[in-house]
Amino acid sequence: MFGKLEKNLRPVLFYGNNPLSLIGGALTSASAFVLIGFWVVSVFGRGGSTNPYLGIVFDLFLPGLFILGLILIPIGIGLRHSHLKAAGQLPAVYPQIDLQDPVFRRGIEVVIAATFINFVIVGTATYRGVSYMDSPNFCGQSCHVMAPQWAAYQVSPHSHVACVECHIGSGISAAVEAKVNGTKQLLEVTFGTYPHPIEAPLSALRPARATCEQCHMPTRFVGDKLLVLTKFGDDQKNSITRSVVVLHLGGVDSLSHLSGIHGHHLDDYEYVATDPSDQTIISVSKRNADGSVTQYVSSDWKGPVKGVVRRMDCMDCHNQATHVFQTPEQALDEVMVDGTPSANLPFVHKQGMQLIQAKYSSQADAAAKITSGLQDYYKTQYPDVWNGQHDTVENAARMLVTIYDRNVFPSMKVAWGTYPDNIGHMDYPGCFRCHDGNHVAKGGKVLTNDCSVCHNLLNVDDPNPKVLTELGMQ
Ligand code: HEC
Ligand code: HEC
Ligand code: HEC
Ligand code: HEC
Ligand code: HEC
Known part of the structure; x- marks a missing residue:
């Protein structure tokens, strides 16, 4: 029985002793080790990552390497076979499998060494990829689709809370659901079929018990x-009311x-x-x-x-504790309270409101037109102001562009008011x-x-x- 198996294995091992097949074997075994390692950690370990895009690593990248290795083995065998055949060097009898044979031992040593090196490389790459995918930078920046939420997140009181904390639950079902969602979203992004603007039914979020209430005592007596x-007025003096x-x-x-x-x-x-x-x-x-x-x-x-x-x-x-999208009034009043645009510029509130609320094709288009719009206004209507307070006007224009960029994303069809704020009742039903x-x-x-x-x-x-x-x- 073993004799027959050994006989059949002989040509495989003989032709398999070539660099391509050896690397293939090492890739396959190394990725298998990493996959098994992570499965063990995620089944028996606790606090593992639940990032939806982990699917990219575990369901695409590692299995991809595994299969690539498997494919390289027969290709190497085939190449060596045809190479030897062309050279007329096909052996009549395949050498016996013999651990004493130095050539055979070399082959085994190479596979073991290469497996180890691959294991370290693939393992490190995977580990780093996983950590990166859990970081807000990955969620917010690797994908342009998230630009509105990323911009709003950075200026929020929760800019140090990781996206996954609120958006992805723990436990097997949450992880599976997140992975299915992540893969679906990846396809939607690839084919451009994701919704503009992105929707977020609250039901898709983790319950507040698992998120907000970890840091805030719901029962605290405030x-x-x-x-x-x-508020600033639309008159020449930008009159303040409170x-x-x-x-x-x-x-x-x-x-x-x-x-x-x-x-x-x-x-x-x-x-x-x-x-x-x-x-x-x-x-x-x-x-x-x-x-x-x-x-x-x-x-x-x-x-x-x-x-x-x-x-x-x-x-x-x-609903906007983290992604704060303001109304144009809120955005402009807030920065004017801080001093820029300066309330000393005549009609700056009225002009500013008109400029940030106009329709633009992109943020770049808005930046150019808002800046030239404000400059032209003071150049033509208030030449004294333009000449005397040049920097103040430039700063005002820059701030108008900043608040526009934080709230309006033409590429994602996010305009003023796209995302309602449920606190209060003046601007939205709330x-x-x-x-x-x-x-x-x-x-x-x-x-x-x-x-x-x-x-x-x-x-x-x-x-x-x-x-x-x-x-x-x-
Ligand atoms: C403290 C909790 C919290 C954190 C941290 C958080 N979010 Fe959210 N996120 C929410 C809530 C709540 C909503 C629902 C908003 C709504 O329904 O208006 C939401 C909605 C969204 C939406 C849907 C669009 C919308 O505004 O309704 C996207 C996309 C999103 N978040 C991405 C992110 C990204 C990217 C990060 C990290 C950079 C992040 N979130 C961090 C709580 C959070
Ligand atoms: C990881 C801890 C953490 C989590 C989770 C968290 N918060 Fe906070 N939250 C904070 C901290 C810290 C502050 C104070 C920030 C500051 O004072 O600048 C804060 C501030 C706030 C404020 C005051 C905002 C303001 O403008 O003054 C509100 C409201 C709030 N959080 C609601 C929530 C809600 C709702 C959730 C769940 C979606 C949540 N938080 C989740 C840590 C957290
Ligand atoms: C019925 C609506 C409502 C619900 C539900 C609610 N809040 Fe609030 N919360 C408010 C309002 C309104 C404010 C004041 C808003 C403001 O300052 O403009 C507020 C303020 C806060 C503040 C800031 C307090 C301060 O001292 O400035 C925190 C933190 C907060 N809420 C946390 C929570 C947490 C955590 C929960 C869930 C257990 C929660 N809220 C549920 C309406 C709500
Ligand atoms: C989903 C519906 C809903 C929303 C949204 C909601 N509430 Fe309520 N609220 C209720 C219900 C239901 C009651 C309890 C009424 C009763 O006691 O029969 C209540 C009670 C209250 C009470 C106590 C009333 C009393 O008679 O003493 C206050 C105050 C209150 N809400 C404030 C707010 C504020 C502020 C907001 C917005 C930030 C808000 N609510 C949003 C449903 C809501
Ligand atoms: C269910 C609770 C609730 C009721 C009822 C309610 N309000 Fe309010 N109102 C709020 C909350 C919450 C805010 C604070 C919003 C914020 O944090 O900016 C607010 C803010 C306001 C403001 C200041 C907002 C601004 O932007 O200038 C005015 C004015 C106001 N309410 C008027 C009224 C009047 C008038 C009534 C009676 C017809 C009323 N509200 C009934 C919850 C309520």
Whole structure:
């Protein structure tokens, strides 16, 4: 039995003793070792990476090397065979398999050494690739599709939280789902069929319990929070007005009372929306202490309430905690509070708003036209300003371009307002998706729309709020 096998193996080993086949064998065995090693780690280990693009390494790159090695072996054998045949050197009898034979031993030594070297190289490359794929740089920058989210992420308070923390869960099913998604996205990017703009139903994210609540105590009592909102006017002096809002954030106080905005939504609320970004909410239910359920249904909705039920969590309000896309007003007011564009430039707010809101074909087009637009305005309308405050105008133009680039991405069809912000209710439906005074329970109870439940408005658009002077804030 062994004799026969040995006889059949002889020509294979004889012809296989060539550089190409030996390298092929080494590649195959090295990639097999790395694959097996990572499988063992991911099945028995903990805290392994769950990046969706790992699929590229484990499902494409390593198996690719494995197969490449397998293909190289017969090619080498074939080449050596035809080479010897052409030279008329085909042996009549194939040499015996003999570990004492120096030629045969050399071959085995080469395979072992090459396997080891390949193992180190492939293993290191894989390890480094995996670490890189877990970094925000990979997620945000390796793919132009992510440009809007990357730009918004960098200026957010969470710019040190890795993308995978919020976007990919742990456990086998999350990892498999992420890999399937990653591969699908890769194909979509390759063929340009991904959605413009990218969509993000909250249901695709990890639950807040596994993300936000790892760092923020949901029960922390915040109490009231003072908001001072500054706006600049469209008049020549860019006049400042302020709104002073005391937000009743609440939380859980020392007596375990739930109060305010945070406290109330820690209860078990479930809602049904009719669109993927949850902007139109037709019903929300609250589970009461006695086990009964109060369901508030929008009076605009005539049909039966059905659809995907989502349990409300932090991200239903804080959907922009990380990817902050502003309105043009917010973006310009914010940088003007910091001093650039300078409010000393006449009509700079009005001009700035017009320039950043105009339609451009690309960010480069916008940069050129916003800059020349502002320059031309001062050159023609205010030559004194243009001559005397040249740098101030240039800085203003540069800042307008910066805020445009942070918020608008023509290549991804991301315009002002593409991504709604659910905090508040002035620019987007936000809280009023439910608290619009139009969501009513069976007994006629209306989900509150009372301004003072959420905040006290001390001043609205006031040029000189007295309360700020009293607080020493002006
Ligand atoms: C602290 C949590 C958190 C981190 C960190 C985070 N994201 Fe997000 N991401 C979110 C939330 C929440 C949404 C849903 C936004 C919405 O529905 O409006 C989202 C949505 C997205 C979307 C869909 C488009 C959108 O804005 O709705 C993309 C793409 C995205 N994130 C990419 C990234 C990338 C790339 C990184 C790292 C550079 C990252 N995210 C880091 C929480 C996070
Ligand atoms: C890894 C820890 C971490 C995670 C996870 C995290 N945060 Fe934060 N978050 C922080 C830190 C740190 C700050 C404070 C940053 C600062 O003060 O500049 C912060 C700030 C905030 C703020 C205040 C923002 C502001 O403009 O002042 C909000 C709101 C917030 N986080 C909500 C969330 C939500 C919602 C999630 C889940 C999607 C989340 N965070 C996940 C660490 C985290
Ligand atoms: C019903 C909507 C809503 C929900 C749900 C919600 N928040 Fe908030 N949260 C707010 C509002 C409104 C603010 C104040 C926003 C502002 O400062 O402009 C806020 C502020 C915050 C702040 C900043 C507090 C400070 O001292 O400035 C943090 C941190 C925060 N939320 C974390 C969370 C976390 C974590 C969760 C989930 C357990 C959560 N929020 C759930 C509405 C909500
Ligand atoms: C998905 C629907 C939904 C959204 C969105 C929502 N809420 Fe609520 N909210 C509720 C429900 C349901 C209740 C509980 C009503 C009850 O007690 O019967 C509630 C209760 C409250 C209460 C307590 C009301 C009271 O009578 O004391 C406050 C305050 C509040 N919400 C503020 C906010 C703020 C601020 C936002 C936006 C940042 C917001 N809510 C967004 C559904 C929502
Ligand atoms: C369900 C809670 C809720 C109710 C009800 C509510 N608001 Fe608000 N409102 C908010 C929140 C939250 C903010 C803060 C948004 C932010 O953080 O910028 C806000 C902010 C504001 C602001 C300042 C925003 C700005 O950009 O100037 C005004 C003005 C305002 N609300 C007016 C009202 C009035 C008037 C009513 C009554 C008809 C009302 N709100 C009812 C939650 C509510």
